[in-house]
Amino acid sequence: MKALVWxxxxxVRIETVxxxxxxxxxxxxxxxxxxAICGSDLHLLDGYIPTMQAGDILGHExxxxxVDVGKENTKLKVGxxxxxxxxxxxxxxxxxxxxxxxxxxxxxxxxxMAEKVYGYSTSGLFGYSHMTGGYAxxxxxxxxxxxxxxxxxxxxxxxxxxxxxxxxxxFPTGYMAAENCDIQRGDTIAIWGCGPVGQMxxxxxxxxxxxxxxxxxxxxxxxxLAVDGGxxxxxxxxxxxxxxxxxxxxxxxxDACIDAVGLEAHGATLDAxxxxxxxxxxxxxxxxxxxxxxxxxxxxxxIVSIPGVYGGFLDKVPFGAAFQKGLTFRMGQTHVMKYxxxxxxxxxxxxxxxxxxxxxxxxxxxxxxxYKMFRNHTDRCIKVVMKPHEERVx
Amino acid sequence: xxxxxxxxxxxxxxxxxxxxxxxxxGIKQLRDRSPAGAVLAVAGSALIYRGAxxxxxxxxxxxFNTAEGQNDIQTPGESRGINVEEVVTVNASANALYxxxxxxxxxxxxxxxxxxxxxLDPRRSRWVARAPEGRLVEWDAEIVNExxxxxxxxxxxxxxxxTSAGSVTFRPEPxxxxxxxxxxxxxxxxxxxxxxxxxxxxxxxxxxxxREDLRRxxxxxxxxxxxxxxxxxxxxxxxxxxx
Numbered sequence: 001m002k003a004l005v006w007x008x009x010x011x012v013r014i015e016t017v018x019x020x021x022x023x024x025x026x027x028x029x030x031x032x033x034x035x036a037i038c039g040s041d042l043h044l045l046d047g048y049i050p051t052m053q054a055g056d057i058l059g060h061e062x063x064x065x066x067v068d069v070g071k072e073n074t075k076l077k078v079g080x081x082x083x084x085x086x087x088x089x090x091x092x093x094x095x096x097x098x099x100x101x102x103x104x105x106x107x108x109x110x111x112x113m114a115e116k117v118y119g120y121s122t123s124g125l126f127g128y129s130h131m132t133g134g135y136a137x138x139x140x141x142x143x144x145x146x147x148x149x150x151x152x153x154x155x156x157x158x159x160x161x162x163x164x165x166x167x168x169x170x171f172p173t174g175y176m177a178a179e180n181c182d183i184q185r186g187d188t189i190a191i192w193g194c195g196p197v198g199q200m201x202x203x204x205x206x207x208x209x210x211x212x213x214x215x216x217x218x219x220x221x222x223x224x225l226a227v228d229g230g231x232x233x234x235x236x237x238x239x240x241x242x243x244x245x246x247x248x249x250x251x252x253x254x255d256a257c258i259d260a261v262g263l264e265a266h267g268a269t270l271d272a273x274x275x276x277x278x279x280x281x282x283x284x285x286x287x288x289x290x291x292x293x294x295x296x297x298x299x300x301x302x303i304v305s306i307p308g309v310y311g312g313f314l315d316k317v318p319f320g321a322a323f324q325k326g327l328t329f330r331m332g333q334t335h336v337m338k339y340x341x342x343x344x345x346x347x348x349x350x351x352x353x354x355x356x357x358x359x360x361x362x363x364x365x366x367x368x369x370x371y372k373m374f375r376n377h378t379d380r381c382i383k384v385v386m387k388p389h390e391e392r393v394x
Numbered sequence: 395x396x397x398x399x400x401x402x403x404x405x406x407x408x409x410x411x412x413x414x415x416x417x418x419x420g421i422k423q424l425r426d427r428s429p430a431g432a433v434l435a436v437a438g439s440a441l442i443y444r445g446a447x448x449x450x451x452x453x454x455x456x457x458f459n460t461a462e463g464q465n466d467i468q469t470p471g472e473s474r475g476i477n478v479e480e481v482v483t484v485n486a487s488a489n490a491l492y493x494x495x496x497x498x499x500x501x502x503x504x505x506x507x508x509x510x511x512x513x514l515d516p517r518r519s520r521w522v523a524r525a526p527e528g529r530l531v532e533w534d535a536e537i538v539n540e541x542x543x544x545x546x547x548x549x550x551x552x553x554x555x556x557t558s559a560g561s562v563t564f565r566p567e568p569x570x571x572x573x574x575x576x577x578x579x580x581x582x583x584x585x586x587x588x589x590x591x592x593x594x595x596x597x598x599x600x601x602x603x604x605r606e607d608l609r610r611x612x613x614x615x616x617x618x619x620x621x622x623x624x625x626x627x628x629x630x631x632x633x634x635x636x637x
Contacts, residue, residue, distance in 0.1 A: 003629065005628075005629030006629075007630075007632045008632070015629045017627040018627045020626055021625065023622055023623075023624070023626065026618070026619060053631070054630075054631050057628060072618065072619075091617075092617055093617070094483070094572060105612070106612070106613045106616055107621050108621060109620075109623055111609060112602075133623065134623050136623070136627055147617070
């Protein structure tokens, strides 16, 4: 089959690799009909995530048709059309029982690696480094799905691939980010980063009853898409973000702030440049300038919700501000399985159509171009979807 | 024997740091023309010496020693074996976990160094494990004590190359939070060569090896299978490296 293979920083290629096979009794094999590039894939492209190996197959937002099932998998059958969540979970451990699916105890074959870095291992993830299991990802024609009796969600034929594909990651991720804000009537939510997750968070905040959403970015088409979703635009190139957020919230500050940027923030402030220099010199791993602003901007007693990915050590986090203002922090990899079914309901009822975020449709062969367009924001690119079994995509 | 170490490590650090503080304070007092400063400075210096050398003349005189036995875990019979203790909490009942573990022939499913275990009679069993250079080591063991759903202890029989003893206990956690599984193992290899075999068998870090065994036990008991990526597709390994 064809698959997108990571070789080194800024080096991803399409290669022919062996087809996947059932390895465990609860596995399934999925023939992939649609797959997307996620913002967090860019952290892999840019070499920010440790324990990648040359030859790793990327991709964790995919769906398709079940073509084979393991002997213990009684839930799926050949022919089922499913969306696959990016987290891999056993469904039976302490954490799965508490809906903390991305904290599953039993799905990471390299748990010892994660334990060394994080104290305890979290769940396996598709195509996201060996510390999270080294599972081959879904930017390919086929994928092996472990514990496939837990994760994959069957979807009705009445909905198109593009309407349901993002149940695999960005819609639940944006939704959990908004849910973590404990939104009350009249609340204002400020969101740093208007990429695909930020866009989903904006819509989810409104679905959950937010009065107002302030969308912060500097890419014009992303800000426009945020405004289309009902948010107020704040371009961080136009001056002091903190002052502007303060003014826009009547001097009180947003009730909750969402950092949908993560470890590769690239603001225009002094600390952002210092972070960049330090990361380049291996003096720090993550560049948390969006997080710093979110903490600073948040109102007293407010919530900072973090769907943006962090992997290592953060410099100069204004912890004093967080402490003195009594902030609450909520974060983590999305517990996708908790949200897939209710959000499918939202899509079926017409509350939202997540395909609004797609700007580019490509054949899998052009995935390396897709990565570059997405990262460099060229051709007004916001979200790339690929059809691995089609030579040409409209 | 004036220089013998008879002060424990932690105590040595405390001595050295306390002594430094005392000396500094004494010197400051001297500058302020206080005669007591000299006494404090001298006492502080003695503490620094005690910390740096690990030798305390007072301890030596009284026969006191806090350094003894701090580095080696002593095992029964005056030997220095390999001692390991590990714990894991499994989301299953103590009875279910006990029942699986008690079927000794199933142990190789999660204990990676074992090739097979066969029950010879209700108490005795034969164990086969991997040793260096593809060799196998074999030994017989017997169950010393068992309490259904709670405890199993065992030891090797007299004819064994490797003397070992162990126990596993199963203790229910409150509020249905699973069962705490606690394993203690002691290997007591008599000869240097066999000591090497045991070290190889258990890896450089026996505790880590047992921890991985217990992780696999938990995965089998909870998920019913061991997560793996062995045999999945991958691209060309253009450069073999971790970033």
